[in-house]
Amino acid sequence: MFQAKVVALILIWWSSNIVEDAVAGPDINLINSGCSNYNASSLRNFFADLNATFSYMRGEVKNNNKHFGTTDQARGDALTYAMFQCRNYQSKNDCLVCLNTAITQIQNCSKANGARVIYDGCFLRYESERFYNQTNELGSGVLCGNTISSVTGFGEAGQQALMDLQIATPKTKDFYAATKTQVVGGSAIYAIAQCVETATETNCLNCMQVGYNNLQSCLPYTEGRSYDAGCYMRYSTTPFFADNQTIDITPYFKHGDSSKKWAIIGGGVGAVVLILALFAWRLSRKSKGVPRADILGATELKGPVNYKYKDLKAATKNFSAENKLGEGGFGDVYKGTLRNGKVVAVKKLMLGKSSKMEDDFEGEVKLISNVHHRNLVRLLGCCSKGQERILVYEYMANSSLDKFLFGNRKGSLNWKQRYHIILGTARGLAYLHEEFHVSIIHRDIKTANILLDDDLQPKIADFGLARLLPGDRSHLSTKFAGTLGYTAPEYAMHGQLSEKADTYSYGIVVLEIISGERSTNVKDDEDGEYLLQRSWKLHERGLHMELVDKAIDPNEYEAEEVKKIIEIALSCTQPSASTRPTMSEVVALLKSKSLVEHLRPTMPVFVETNVMPREGNSTKLRGDVKNESTHFGIAQQARGEVLTYAMFQCRNYLSIKDCLACFDVASIQIRNCSTGNGARVIYDGCFLRYESERFYDQTAEPGNGVSCGNISANATGFKAVGQQALMDLQIATPKIKGFYAATKTQVVAGSAIYAIAQCVETASEPNCLNCLQLGYNNLQSCLPNTEGRAYDAGCFMRYSTKPFFADNQTIDIAPYLKHGDSSKKWPIIGGVIGAVLLLLALFAWRWSRKPKRVSRGDILGATELKGPVNYKYKDLKAATKNFNAENKLGEGGFGDVYKGTLKNGKVVAIKKLVLGKSSKMEDDFEGEVKLISNVHHRNLVRLLGCCSKGQERILVYEYMANSSLDKFLFGTARGLAYLHEEFHVSIIHRDIKTANILLDDDLQPKIADFGLARLLPEDRSHLSTRFAGTLGYTAPEYAIHGQLSEKADAYSYGIVVLEIISGQKSTDVKGDEDAREFLLQRTWKLYERGMHLELVDKAIDPNDYDAEEVKKIIEIALLCTQASAATRPTMSEVVVLLKSKSLVEHLRPTMPVFVETNMKTREGNSGSTTVSSSNATASISVLSAR
Known part of the structure; x- marks a missing residue:
């Protein structure tokens, strides 16, 4: 108690002595503030240091007219470092006002041993450690205005102004620049950039580049600010400094005597123009595939980029060890910083002699470039050079989940963060298994393959082992690949692979997240039990709480919630794959209050990771x-x-x-x-x-294991040499009589790797190869340790730097690495090689000059995973019989739709848009291509390709023979949930109606017509935009006020549900003129009176449905049409509700808003508001089979 009083007195004394009354002054708009999570050790000394620090800073401004300063204070052993900076356009008085305001604000951090506060006019920071040379180590931020400039060319002028500032500012004396850029008559952009004066020119440039990139998201808004630990950028159309305070930055763009350069440049410009003209002509004749960036523009929606090798080499400092982040399934991963300042993860694969690794690379590109979900890591691009294959991913600063559970950040995750990681991972897997248009099995779900973004949201990574599951198959039979300790028993033992193998791995991951323990760790005091066994025993005895990581505060979670999640994990690890829940069911269970009875777990199978059963004498x-x-x-x-x-x-x-x-x-x-x-x-x-049963031909069925040494080799290149030695053994050994090989491979002078591989002699050559491939994969986890062993039912591999056999016992395996009798081939090859080389050289030269966007079809091959094709106009004209009226299916939001039959017999839907003089229609076309070519979900219609000729723009979609929707709710809800919450940026469709929901051959729904769709920035709850859509389906806040959010789609979905149940159009009117009612009003009145069954379409047999189920679905529809957007459920919540037995009590609907199609709004009996229809752009669509 006494200590608390002392602290309080110190705080009062500090606040009364260090703070002068702050007066309102210019540019004291608060941008950002933050406090350290740690408290100072000696509060009296600490506050005294700060008092002295702030007094010194005031003196520097007041007496010396300084706009920047640093100071160190020390009392006892504690040091306090502080820095302040005012923008150079500020007067001395304005700077002092801003500094005093910052001092007042920073007081809110109380006892924290570090804090910073940023205003438009100044910034202040203190720490217990020296930080003066930091620029962007604390992270960055951006703040945009909310008014879009209507001035033509504003965006381009703003970009140029900011680009000039980022280049020039690091070269100015004080790292400060201010410019005024004229746009059009009377309109100008005022902009500044500033770095802390203790930064280096390089650090300032890096910080400016990040700030410039961040501000791209603000343009074309009329103002924006970007801030970081050591720099600040701002632009605005409103003057915030005087015109005479600008700085001429043009000298900083010149290098040397430019007058001498122009003569040289002028001399060569003619030839350059000629070459560029020829180059442009050649590029215009290419039609290999849709280069997305050319059409799409939006950063969020670009396809993978084809990076230059030299750029990635520079970004990773020549793939240096200090940049190495770790190892993926088939390659090392490095941190890289591109020239634009963007930080990326670069995964590098050396193919060597292995065609399998080439396949693995192509497999990863195929999958990750096609799947788009916010819980899956994003592929930004790739690169190929010689034997090297490189993938570029978004960078996750927080690395992987295993670091937080078992590594140097162990214990730092609280319960809420762990829950969101569990839920997000389940969502990502549900998308792969059930929502992408073909099922994808990851095969290697583990904590090391779950990355965490800046908000600790999970992203599944490393698709090197993933496999497609054909729609007509329940499982695949394949050789094992994955990580022991996470592998489902039916897959590890029998090679039977289904989505439920991922479900099992997910269950293990959940137990690791809850317990903070590795699945393979054995408790010595519990009979050598692994995590899964221990979890089951605790569950059986009702002691779930004993499994929870002791690092989690018990006040953060409820016992019932923990029990539920442990039960979900154990359900995922059931011995029979068929009894495990699907991942969409897991998502629903995680969101529900408790498990349903039939999903209570039973005892799982316990598969040990170092299985070595022992056998008897013979x-x-x-x-x-x-x-x-x-x-x-x-x-x-x-x-x-x-x-x-x-x-x-x-x-x-x-x-x-x-x-x-x-x-x-x-x-x-x-x-x-x-x-x-x-x-x-x-x-x-x-x-x-x-x-007791015959097993002689088994090689990999009963399980396998790996045992690694604990000493890491320090010889340069050891890992690469070891990988090559083991790879050669796995290739050669199955071809040798007796299935045995032994090699010695030199690393550096005096250092060597001894290695053997052996299969049982009763194995077949293919089985031996499969077994050794698995052993090779397992041994990757041992390298670069100096020894390792991999064992299985029918094979064994071992390597070591210590000799365990004599040098004269090695076997020459070189002949077994060759394929076929090459001696017979050379005379034939030699006869044509000259001509072939010449042709290849010409061909390679031409193709090396292609545009740099990755054409997916070239790399990917698989039909299911191709990107959009650039069709020829004449082929589409022929397919539709010259866009004949008899082939017309209907009209979409912005064009007519035709049925077409391509030359290969494939039936497609072809949407044709004639632009005329409308630039808006061009934008609509580009918008639809942007969205639909990037979203991939089995409940969204697929774009197959496009075409452009003159004023005509054409989109080619998969054909849906069953016309538009008249039933099936769940798939539509899943598709919308993906657009709103699971794609990496939120997409609002804006035109959900029955005519835009198509049905495939299996009557599964697919959402179509993205011509009106819009992106919703992550930091915005809604957009303000003019109305566009179809009246009768439109949310009131959007139709009346132009406020657009995902909840507008939820409202439209609710209307569609009512149409599906009733078989009536939402705009059909019942009753006389004075009491006419639309479908929504009629539904509410029936629901209020408990007569919801009267709404059901009389064409439906009453024996086909349950009354309670109908009531639940009507309630969901009414929830979606609530008056306030905030009270409507999200679409992922709708998916959960559709799967649940009944609604929870707090989700009961209240009276919705009734919006008539003539835009008169009534809520209950309140007065009506009439809105002019001049501001509305509505589309009334008629659509038959597509």
């Missing part, structure tokens, strides 16, 4: 070793009806004497299995196994 096998000098043998014994099958194998480098000794030890060890009817034991030198 006199016959020992005799084979001793008498026949063999290193491999099998035997069968029968007593009565019981058969026993056995196998042994020694490594070929062992002598017979050593092999016999190893066999004897194994025989003794395997007796520990006692009465078991099967066992195995594996040693470095031999292995022994017996079973």
